[in-house]
Amino acid sequence: MSATLQAAVAALNTKLDGAGFDGVAKFVIEDEGSILVDQDGARQEDAPADVTLSADAETFRAILEGDLNPTAAFMGGRLSIDGDMGAAMRLAGVLS
Numbered sequence: 001m002s003a004t005l006q007a008a009v010a011a012l013n014t015k016l017d018g019a020g021f022d023g024v025a026k027f028v029i030e031d032e033g034s035i036l037v038d039q040d041g042a043r044q045e046d047a048p049a050d051v052t053l054s055a056d057a058e059t060f061r062a063i064l065e066g067d068l069n070p071t072a073a074f075m076g077g078r079l080s081i082d083g084d085m086g087a088a089m090r091l092a093g094v095l096s
């Protein structure tokens with residue numbers, strides 16, 4: 001697992017605070033790989049999901065560090081979302 005994915009998984013699990021996520025979301029980080037988030041937390045995995053969020057590593061890092069709002073990233077074209085927008089909104093609430 002790359003250092004970028006390791007850091008993202010750790011940050012996501014901290015934000016989830018052991019509560020997991022009601023649904024299945026996949027983060028696709030360009031040139032790095034995929035992270036799956038579900039009721040068990042975050043882990044490096046590429047599997048089907050309710051919603052897939054794709055961006056470059058810099059964008060994901062800014063979102064996870066709280067420097068970039070996920071909705072603003074989406075509206076600004078830095079984050080693409082495919083699938084269940086309701087799940088994406090619930091996940092944005094966890095990340096904020």
